[in-house]
Amino acid sequence: xxxxxxxxxxxxxxxxxxxxxxxxxxxxxxxxxxxxxxxxxxxxxxxxxxxxxxxxxxxxxxxxxxxxxxxxxxxxxxxxxxxxxxxxxxxxxxxxxxxxxxxxxxxxxxxxx
Amino acid sequence: xxxxxxxxxxxxxxxxxxxxxxxxxxxxxxxxxxxxxxxxxxxxxxxxxxxxxxxxxxxxxxxxxxxxxxxxxxxxxxxxxxxxxxxxxxxxxxxxxxxxxxxxxxxxxxxxxxxx
Numbered sequence: 001x002x003x004x005x006x007x008x009x010x011x012x013x014x015x016x017x018x019x020x021x022x023x024x025x026x027x028x029x030x031x032x033x034x035x036x037x038x039x040x041x042x043x044x045x046x047x048x049x050x051x052x053x054x055x056x057x058x059x060x061x062x063x064x065x066x067x068x069x070x071x072x073x074x075x076x077x078x079x080x081x082x083x084x085x086x087x088x089x090x091x092x093x094x095x096x097x098x099x100x101x102x103x104x105x106x107x108x109x110x111x112x113x
Numbered sequence: 114x115x116x117x118x119x120x121x122x123x124x125x126x127x128x129x130x131x132x133x134x135x136x137x138x139x140x141x142x143x144x145x146x147x148x149x150x151x152x153x154x155x156x157x158x159x160x161x162x163x164x165x166x167x168x169x170x171x172x173x174x175x176x177x178x179x180x181x182x183x184x185x186x187x188x189x190x191x192x193x194x195x196x197x198x199x200x201x202x203x204x205x206x207x208x209x210x211x212x213x214x215x216x217x218x219x220x221x222x223x224x225x226x227x228x229x
Binding site: 033042088099105 | 145155206210218223
């Protein structure tokens with residue numbers, strides 16, 4: 001079943017601006033991952049943050065994790081039109097032996113040139 | 114590396130027929146594969162976890178007799194939608210857990226199923 005919520009559900013910005021998406025979850029997790037999906041396509045893994053980490057960077061991406069609030073944020077800096085996609089967070093429960101991923105509802109990001 | 118393919122990418126079938134979707138890991142072995150379905154503008158819903166050589170583990174509310182899963186080898190899992198109905202129309206996506214890299218799943222491109 002779905003794990004939690006992303007907000008906002010949709011976000012429109014201009015190229016060059018930063019985009020921030022938030023994700024909340026409900027259980028104790030082993031790790032939290034962010035994925036990107038272009039319309040009608042499969043998912044691309046962006047970044048993984050473990051439960052004992054608070055912040056992680058990868059290129060223009062910055063992810064934070066607050067396990068006390070059960071929330072995470074994804075920041076895309078200096079956005080480009082090519083960043084237009086849906087972004088999902090997904091969690092792996094603590095103690096999971098099979099690595100099941102439970103996805104949030106996603107944020108549809110549109111970056112205007 | 115770590116490429117996952119799905120076949121077919123798109124299928125249209127009539128009510129009452131069965132449809133088989135294949136998920137292959139092309140350049141790695143996957144002891145575990147996962148099947149998701151996604152409705153338009155919605156999130157991915159985990160349907161089942163497919164383990165090579167054993168029965169699949171289905172999520173609550175997913176009918177195992179409706180969605181047959183077979184994981185016959187370390188590179189292939191199949192999902193068969195039996196006696197398909199229009200409400201089964203959806204985007205089906207598989208992912209593969211790379212052996213020894215449990216924290217990252219590699220996703221296939223998805224299969225669009227339309228039941229008329």
